[in-house]
Amino acid sequence: MKTVSDILKTYWGYDSFRPQQLAVIDAVLAGQDVLTLLPTGAGKSLCFQIPTLYQQGICVIISPLIALMQDQVKDLTHKKITAVQLGGQLNSEEESIIMQDAIEGKYSFIYCSPEKLSQNSFQEFLKKIKVSLFAIDEAHCISQWGYDFRPSYRKLSILKKLFPSIPILAMTASAVPIVQTDMIKQLALQQPRIITDRFLRPQLKYSIQKVAVKLHTLRNILNQVNGSVIIYCNTRNNVSQLTQLLKAYQYKVDEYHAGLTLEKRKQTQHMWMQDEIQIVVSTSAFGMGINKSGVRAVIHYEIPGSIEQYYQEAGRAGRDGKKAEAILLYQPNDWDYWISVQEKKFPPIDIIKQVFQHLVDYVQLPIGMGEKQQFVFDFDTFCNRFEIDKMIARNALQWIEQEGHVSFSSASFKPSLVQVLADRYTIENFESQHQILGIVLQTLLRSYGGILDSPQYINESVLAALLQRDIYFVQTNLKKLQEYGLLSYEQKENQPVVQFNWNRAAASFMKLDLDNYILRKKAFQERIQQFGRYILGQDLECRSTFLAKYFGENSPQPCKICDLCTSTKK
Numbered sequence: 001m002k003t004v005s006d007i008l009k010t011y012w013g014y015d016s017f018r019p020q021q022l023a024v025i026d027a028v029l030a031g032q033d034v035l036t037l038l039p040t041g042a043g044k045s046l047c048f049q050i051p052t053l054y055q056q057g058i059c060v061i062i063s064p065l066i067a068l069m070q071d072q073v074k075d076l077t078h079k080k081i082t083a084v085q086l087g088g089q090l091n092s093e094e095e096s097i098i099m100q101d102a103i104e105g106k107y108s109f110i111y112c113s114p115e116k117l118s119q120n121s122f123q124e125f126l127k128k129i130k131v132s133l134f135a136i137d138e139a140h141c142i143s144q145w146g147y148d149f150r151p152s153y154r155k156l157s158i159l160k161k162l163f164p165s166i167p168i169l170a171m172t173a174s175a176v177p178i179v180q181t182d183m184i185k186q187l188a189l190q191q192p193r194i195i196t197d198r199f200l201r202p203q204l205k206y207s208i209q210k211v212a213v214k215l216h217t218l219r220n221i222l223n224q225v226n227g228s229v230i231i232y233c234n235t236r237n238n239v240s241q242l243t244q245l246l247k248a249y250q251y252k253v254d255e256y257h258a259g260l261t262l263e264k265r266k267q268t269q270h271m272w273m274q275d276e277i278q279i280v281v282s283t284s285a286f287g288m289g290i291n292k293s294g295v296r297a298v299i300h301y302e303i304p305g306s307i308e309q310y311y312q313e314a315g316r317a318g319r320d321g322k323k324a325e326a327i328l329l330y331q332p333n334d335w336d337y338w339i340s341v342q343e344k345k346f347p348p349i350d351i352i353k354q355v356f357q358h359l360v361d362y363v364q365l366p367i368g369m370g371e372k373q374q375f376v377f378d379f380d381t382f383c384n385r386f387e388i389d390k391m392i393a394r395n396a397l398q399w400i401e402q403e404g405h406v407s408f409s410s411a412s413f414k415p416s417l418v419q420v421l422a423d424r425y426t427i428e429n430f431e432s433q434h435q436i437l438g439i440v441l442q443t444l445l446r447s448y449g450g451i452l453d454s455p456q457y458i459n460e461s462v463l464a465a466l467l468q469r470d471i472y473f474v475q476t477n478l479k480k481l482q483e484y485g486l487l488s489y490e491q492k493e494n495q496p497v498v499q500f501n502w503n504r505a506a507a508s509f510m511k512l513d514l515d516n517y518i519l520r521k522k523a524f525q526e527r528i529q530q531f532g533r534y535i536l537g538q539d540l541e542c543r544s545t546f547l548a549k550y551f552g553e554n555s556p557q558p559c560k561i562c563d564l565c566t567s568t569k570k
């Protein structure tokens with residue numbers, strides 16, 4: 001019989017496991033629930049892939065990011081291992097074909113998004129296949145205490161209820177003790193094995209530079225770095241602006257954030273991985289699952305939202321074990337950004353109620369009606385009609401959804417994205433030769449100022465109204481323009497709909513779980529305050545030991561290389 005090492009060698013070509021991998025694999029094969037806390041790049045994927053190939057049966061992986069799932073499915077398929085992804089781009093017909101194949105035992109690995117689990121049909125499907133393991137990627141997303149809470153992850157708590165005898169492997173790169181406890185509780189893990197690694201990175205030099213003119217300091221740093229660099233900013237705008245500035249200074253640099261097309265993002269990532277560009281300026285969207293050697297510096301141009309986030313991002317430097325720097329550029333008024341985020345993220349209860357009232361007005365739901373009814377819900381139109389700030393609206397709606405009043409389809413908050421690829425001359429030329437397409441293109445350019453320079457979220461129904469046609473007309477013609485190579489069009493996944501889960505009561509009766517609200521607000525504030533301690537903490541001796549203790553390590557040793565350890569004042 002083949003051993004797990006044989007499988008590793010045959011499919012992956014690696015000679016040996018890393019120590020923690022073997023521990024996880026053994027525990028999984030023993031049928032235990034497992035929680036692994038290992039840094040990005042540690043090789044967590046193998047921890048569920050190898051046992052599945054060894055013991056047969058199907059592994060169902062739940063992951064928050066479609067792109068990550070696609071990569072893994074591609075990777076496995078390439079190795080002649082049967083894997084498939086459910087959810088995302090498939091229509092229901094394609095999905096039922098795949099499900100049928102799965103029932104017949106065609107796939108060893110099934111990737112799906114957490115939302116899927118709330119569908120009855122999907123739960124029934126899971127009962128029909130031979131699941132041997134549930135693997136939950138980025139499991140910290142389940143905890144409201146975590147920095148990356150995703151309401152959809154809460155649905156995972158039904159796994160143990162429906163399948164009490166199937167083991168769960170929960171994986172994450174970082175979790176403070178309180179989030180660990182929460183993950184175990186929410187997923188109802190039974191006497192889980194907790195497998196983790198030391199958190200310290202002996203070769204990573206942490207430092208904070210309080211500066212008046214950041215760009216100046218940044219350039220000094222960049223001029224000395226010999227290797228790849230990531231620079232993190234908090235907003236897409238800041239990413240774009242900084243990228244332009246650095247380009248003007250002739251650095252080999254490009255930008256990365258969720259507002260760019262998938263194609264552009266892939267291209268930037270690829271060029272950076274291949275060392276064709278030295279620097280990526282990015283929001284926190286960049287880096288999950290990336291494992292590149294030769295990264296000599298990670299620079300935070302602004303204060304990140306939590307220690308967890310900072311630790312993960314900074315830890316992308318020096319993966320190869322050679323010396324690297326994690327530098328934070330700091331200015332006291334950087335805190336203003338987080339104060340405004342907090343105000344938007346936690347709208348007053350009155351505002352949440354008001355947004356709920358707007359929602360029922362928007363779908364024109366009479367009192368006493370609504371249960372299990374679905375309505376088309378267009379987020380942009382909604383915000384425009386009631387003149388609500390988008391971030392406030394989004395967060396208020398999220399609260400309402402979490403309370404179980406309504407459910408939004410996943411397309412509700414992700415509009416279509418268009419990027420114009422042709423220059424003005426080509427466009428004018430094209431417009432003169434194509435009547436209908438020309439008008440569509442013109443309307444697009446007029447409605448979205450700046451679309452010639454950067455990709456923009458668009459709203460097909462707005463364009464349809466301007467053109468006095470229907471949405472289908474707009475979609476078809478945008479696709480045609482894409483075929484002509486004039487633009488790229490990432491159409492929003494599905495018709496965004498909102499479903500009411502019970503009959504409408506007056507908004508003032510809407511029961512809000514205040515405990516939850518207060519808990520999450522407190523957790524948010526605490527994360528920011530913790531970061532304040534990291535930056536300013538008078539009692540801090542060493543940055544590394546501060547981080548290690550934060551993640552629950554008992555008596556870490558000073559690193560001797562961070563700015564505090566080497567400070568002359570000591």
Ligand code: ADP
Binds near residue numbers: 046
């Ligand atoms: P994580 O999910 O923990 O961030 P991945 O599963 O994506 O990490 O793995 C990171 C990289 O490490 C992948 O390229 C993977 O092939 C590689 N890797 C994993 N295990 C081993 C091993 N035992 N030996 C060598 N490379 C490995």
Ligand code: MG
Binds near residue numbers: 289
């Ligand atoms: Mg991973």
